[in-house]
Amino acid sequence: xxxxxxxxxxxxxxxxxxxxxxxxxxxxxxxxxxxSQYNSFVSITEEIALAQAKEADERxxxxxxxxxxxxxxxxxxxxxxxxxxxxxxxxxLDNFIPPYxxxxxxxLRAAGAVMLxxxxxxxxxxxxxxxxSFYGPVKNPWDTDCVPGGSSGGSAAAVAGLLAPGATATxxxxxxxxxxxxxxxxxxxxxxxxxxxxxxxxxxxSLDQAGVLTRSAEDAAIxxxxxxxxxxxxxxxxxQPTEDYTATLGNSLDGLRIGVPKEYFGxxxxxxxxxxxxxxxxxxxxxxxxxVDIELPHTHLSxxxxxxxxxxxxxxxxSRFDGVxxxxxxxxxxDLNDLYKRTRAEGFGDEVKRRILVGTYALSAGYYDAYxxxxxxxxxxxxxxFDQAFEKVDVIMGxxxxxxxxxxxxxxxxxxxxxxxxxxxxxxxxAGLPGLSIPCGLVDEKPVGLQxxxxxxxxxxxxxxxxxxxxxxxxxxxxxxxxx
Amino acid sequence: MEWETVIxxxxxxxxxxxxxxxxxxxxxxxxxxxxxxxxxxxxMPGTLPVANEEAFRYAVMFGLxxxxxxxxxxxxxxxxxxxxxxxxxxxxxxLDQPIVGPGKVDITLDDGRTKTVRIHHAHLxxxxxxxxxxxxxxMSGIDLNRAGTPLIEIVSEPDMSNAEEAVAYAKKLxxxxxxxxxxDGEMSQGSMRFDVNISIRPKGEExxxxxxxxxxxxxxxxxxxxxxxxxxxQIEVLESGGSITQETRLxxxxxxxxxxxxxxxxxxxxxxxxxxxLLPVVLDExxxxxxxxxxxxxxxxxxxxxxxxxxxxxxxxxxxSSDRATADYFEQTAKLSGDAKLAANWVxxxxxxxxxxxxxxxTHSVVNAEQxxxxxxxxxxxxxxxxxAKTVFEALWNQEGDSADAVIEAKGLxxxxxxxxxxxxxxxxxANSPKQVDNYKNAAEDKRPRMLGYFVGQxxxxxxxxANPQAINEILLKKLNELL
Numbered sequence: 001x002x003x004x005x006x007x008x009x010x011x012x013x014x015x016x017x018x019x020x021x022x023x024x025x026x027x028x029x030x031x032x033x034x035x036s037q038y039n040s041f042v043s044i045t046e047e048i049a050l051a052q053a054k055e056a057d058e059r060x061x062x063x064x065x066x067x068x069x070x071x072x073x074x075x076x077x078x079x080x081x082x083x084x085x086x087x088x089x090x091x092x093l094d095n096f097i098p099p100y101x102x103x104x105x106x107x108l109r110a111a112g113a114v115m116l117x118x119x120x121x122x123x124x125x126x127x128x129x130x131x132x133s134f135y136g137p138v139k140n141p142w143d144t145d146c147v148p149g150g151s152s153g154g155s156a157a158a159v160a161g162l163l164a165p166g167a168t169a170t171x172x173x174x175x176x177x178x179x180x181x182x183x184x185x186x187x188x189x190x191x192x193x194x195x196x197x198x199x200x201x202x203x204x205x206s207l208d209q210a211g212v213l214t215r216s217a218e219d220a221a222i223x224x225x226x227x228x229x230x231x232x233x234x235x236x237x238x239x240q241p242t243e244d245y246t247a248t249l250g251n252s253l254d255g256l257r258i259g260v261p262k263e264y265f266g267x268x269x270x271x272x273x274x275x276x277x278x279x280x281x282x283x284x285x286x287x288x289x290x291x292v293d294i295e296l297p298h299t300h301l302s303x304x305x306x307x308x309x310x311x312x313x314x315x316x317x318x319s320r321f322d323g324v325x326x327x328x329x330x331x332x333x334x335d336l337n338d339l340y341k342r343t344r345a346e347g348f349g350d351e352v353k354r355r356i357l358v359g360t361y362a363l364s365a366g367y368y369d370a371y372x373x374x375x376x377x378x379x380x381x382x383x384x385x386f387d388q389a390f391e392k393v394d395v396i397m398g399x400x401x402x403x404x405x406x407x408x409x410x411x412x413x414x415x416x417x418x419x420x421x422x423x424x425x426x427x428x429x430x431a432g433l434p435g436l437s438i439p440c441g442l443v444d445e446k447p448v449g450l451q452x453x454x455x456x457x458x459x460x461x462x463x464x465x466x467x468x469x470x471x472x473x474x475x476x477x478x479x480x481x482x483x484x
Numbered sequence: 485m486e487w488e489t490v491i492x493x494x495x496x497x498x499x500x501x502x503x504x505x506x507x508x509x510x511x512x513x514x515x516x517x518x519x520x521x522x523x524x525x526x527x528m529p530g531t532l533p534v535a536n537e538e539a540f541r542y543a544v545m546f547g548l549x550x551x552x553x554x555x556x557x558x559x560x561x562x563x564x565x566x567x568x569x570x571x572x573x574x575x576x577x578x579l580d581q582p583i584v585g586p587g588k589v590d591i592t593l594d595d596g597r598t599k600t601v602r603i604h605h606a607h608l609x610x611x612x613x614x615x616x617x618x619x620x621x622x623m624s625g626i627d628l629n630r631a632g633t634p635l636i637e638i639v640s641e642p643d644m645s646n647a648e649e650a651v652a653y654a655k656k657l658x659x660x661x662x663x664x665x666x667x668d669g670e671m672s673q674g675s676m677r678f679d680v681n682i683s684i685r686p687k688g689e690e691x692x693x694x695x696x697x698x699x700x701x702x703x704x705x706x707x708x709x710x711x712x713x714x715x716x717x718q719i720e721v722l723e724s725g726g727s728i729t730q731e732t733r734l735x736x737x738x739x740x741x742x743x744x745x746x747x748x749x750x751x752x753x754x755x756x757x758x759x760x761x762l763l764p765v766v767l768d769e770x771x772x773x774x775x776x777x778x779x780x781x782x783x784x785x786x787x788x789x790x791x792x793x794x795x796x797x798x799x800x801x802x803x804x805s806s807d808r809a810t811a812d813y814f815e816q817t818a819k820l821s822g823d824a825k826l827a828a829n830w831v832x833x834x835x836x837x838x839x840x841x842x843x844x845x846x847t848h849s850v851v852n853a854e855q856x857x858x859x860x861x862x863x864x865x866x867x868x869x870x871x872x873a874k875t876v877f878e879a880l881w882n883q884e885g886d887s888a889d890a891v892i893e894a895k896g897l898x899x900x901x902x903x904x905x906x907x908x909x910x911x912x913x914x915a916n917s918p919k920q921v922d923n924y925k926n927a928a929e930d931k932r933p934r935m936l937g938y939f940v941g942q943x944x945x946x947x948x949x950x951a952n953p954q955a956i957n958e959i960l961l962k963k964l965n966e967l968l
Contacts, residue, residue, distance in 0.1 A: 100531075316572075320529070322568075325528075
């Protein structure tokens with residue numbers, strides 16, 4: 001059962017090959033037996049899962065048509081779950097049990113999905129390797145000496161390890177697409193404002209967006225259709241009708257104009273990855289698509305701009321963790337300052353502290369114009385680059401990462417090298433556009449991804465473009481060696 | 485040396501919206517601690533703010549009332565600082581793009597002089613919670629009921645040159661916001677709080693002196709006292725060769741003393757930046773015009789109308805129109821009783837005295853306008869004398885009855901106008917007072933009316949004050965003149 005996609009499992013449930021309870025129990029068993037290799041789950045919600053599965057079986061018996069009904073999934077531990085500890089990878093929230101559900105959790109539950117548990121992540125989603133989690137690093141099922149990528153590394157490892165057929169994830173600078181690339185999965189970050197951020201613990205509010213990690217574009221379409229909604233609890237959510245993304249998966253690629261940015265093939269990119277991407281582009285050409293050389297001239301500024309804006313926002317977003325109302329509190333504070341200092345010194349890890357410091361500095365009197373204001377200007381230029389490119393093309397394609405997954409500790413002492421992990425993905429967040437990564441080959445026996453970037457609200461087209469590729473290729477069906 | 489004082493005010497006005505500025509929690513004053521604070525007010529992880537339209541409408545009403553430009557696009561910013569009653573670790577406020585731009589307020593001083601105070605701007609922001617330092621055995625308690633209550637902060641130019649002007653300006657703002665109905669005006673509950681910026685300079689000097697800010701004054705009297713004290717202090721410092729430190733000061737109304745809280749060097753760097761959780765709010769002309777059309781009558785217009793419609797003198801009209809609750813109370817009383825002059829006298833006399841004595845405002849008056857009108861109607865139709873009316877009012881205030889009629893009935897206060905009964909009483913008094921009757925008869929004609937007083941007094945005594953004095957006069961005159 002665990003080798004099947006969500007679409008296949010949905011058919012199996014309706015053909016009564018197994019019940020949701022059986023399916024759920026099967027995945028729970030796998031998690032219990034196998035996850036010690038990956039450390040992808042931080043909580044297993046067995047009781048909730050089985051109760052939800054039972055409910056789903058009742059719905060299925062009444063003919064429920066939602067393809068997610070009865071499908072077990074995992075939630076990134078950044079999404080608040082009513083009554084279930086939500087720690088966001090941090091000691092700070094190790095004891096935090098929210099009294100509410102994130103809208104994403106609520107929507108998937110309404111569709112009938114079953115929650116297996118909560119999955120590991122970089123602390124407060126800050127990291128590209130999953131090494132910053134308070135709950136220990138997550139290992140890449142393709143090579144357990146390597147990182148799965150981050151921050152949604154737990155989601156990626158759980159799906160790549162076949163411990164869940166799909167998982168929710170979030171992407172602030174590449175946190176869905178980069179792990180998708182490193183773990184051989186399909187990962188989509190929707191347009192900013194497409195999915196509600198209510199109940200999703202904020203890292204950088206203007207960049208954070210929820211999405212999914214799955215084993216096919218079709219599965220991603222199924223999950224995203226259920227997750228996306230307009231939500232009046234999130235002021236930045238855009239009031240746009242929801243779509244059934246599976247409806248357009250079969251559209252023809254004939255006439256598709258694909259932009260190929262030269263900036264995404266420059267220095268630092270492993271030649272084998274460039275090769276795989278070009279092979280994929282050729283395949284698209286063969287389907288009637290046209291390749292258009294484009295320029296995104298401000299690409300080289302995206303990482304520096306991002307590492308001002310995201311830390312600036314996070315420095316304020318994380319101020320609420322002060323030991324006063326919930327979360328970690330230091331022992332015996334002797335006064336207010338001591339409470340703040342020790343609570344935050346003990347509760348946050350190094351990377352989180354680094355970003356709070358950077359952000360605080362960038363917003364300080366005398367530095368604001370040089371850093372924050374300038375970064376916001378760059379952000380506008382980057383958005384302009386995309387706007388101009390999309391006058392000529394329908395989608396943009398390039399690599400997701402410069403290299404396959406790296407070994408633990410390889411970039412541990414070099415934050416900038418770590419930040420460059422997201423060099424191809426960050427601009428999309430700055431521009432608020434949807435982006436997706438699908439596997440397009442192996443390098444060093446590890447998967448690498450093809451990134452597809454679309455116009456705002458063109459998730460349907462991205463998934464269609466990815467699905468067509470997956471109908472003709474089998475990179476997405478490869479599983480890590482040793483996984484049966 | 486002769487000194488000149490320069491004063492500018494920052495006034496915080498709590499808006500009387502039903503719910504908070506960014507959450508659905510109620511704003512009512514005086515509830516049990518933390519019973520009006522929801523997950524958003526507590527800054528629980530993953531929660532998001534949604535702006536309250538009513539707060540914007542109220543702010544626009546204020547802007548229109550002071551002839552200000554309305555910000556077509558207003559932007560919320562985060563003002564970052566740590567304090568236990570500030571749950572998010574930042575206050576959501578406005579800085580560069582406030583909702584209300586430059587405007588003006590005209591004030592009238594005691595000597596009849598008028599002056600215009602320019603308003604720099606007014607912005608929307610959220611109130612903080614309260615720290616409670618008593619009853620916690622050396623610890624502090626936090627009440628977050630007030631956290632998120634909408635405020636407008638009204639920032640004046642430094643246009644006032646003494647305490648009298650500052651108080652007149654503050655009272656005028658009170659009158660404007662209560663007349664608009666956007667603030668309950670309850671000073672004792674903190675609905676209006678004043679920060680006073682004070683500097684002095686040698687008379688004739690252009691350049692402003694170094695200013696201090698005395699924060700959080702919550703009554704006109706405290707403000708007046710604090711200004712006098714601070715001006716005196718600054719003169720003393722400068723005349724003894726010292727210099728003024730730019731600092732924040734606190735005035736304690738109970739002890740009449742002030743102290744420095746923090747200097748400019750110790751001041752927080754608030755690291756303002758636009759709040760990424762809230763989009764800029766764009767108000768179009770139609771919206772602003774719709775608010776304008778529903779603007780209630782302003783104090784000045786109402787004063788003029790009171791003077792002409794009810795033939796009140798300028799002074800009375802001014803007092804009765806100064807705040808909306810008083811104006812409404814008076815106008816209702818005048819309409820129901822059909823006697824504006826009596827209504828005005830009662831509102832400014834008995835009602836005002838009772839409110840002062842019980843330290844409450846007219847909104848909470850025990851005797852409402854309808855009841856007061858009932859008293860006045862009975863004076864006018866001769867059922868009770870003006871003197872008895874005070875007894876009836878007193879009884880109503882003590883809740884000894886629901887209406888004037890009920891009190892008059894229950895206490896037997898009805899005035900005796902029955903001619904037969906009065907004639908009998910007159911006959912008895914005349915028969916029992918031979919000496920006074922002789923005196924009357926022998927007196928010169930022009931002295932006689934004055935001697936009538938004795939007989940009237942006797943009858944009033946006999947009737948326990950319930951005889952109609954007008955009727956007694958006529959009967960006595962007739963009877964005594966018959967004896968001549």
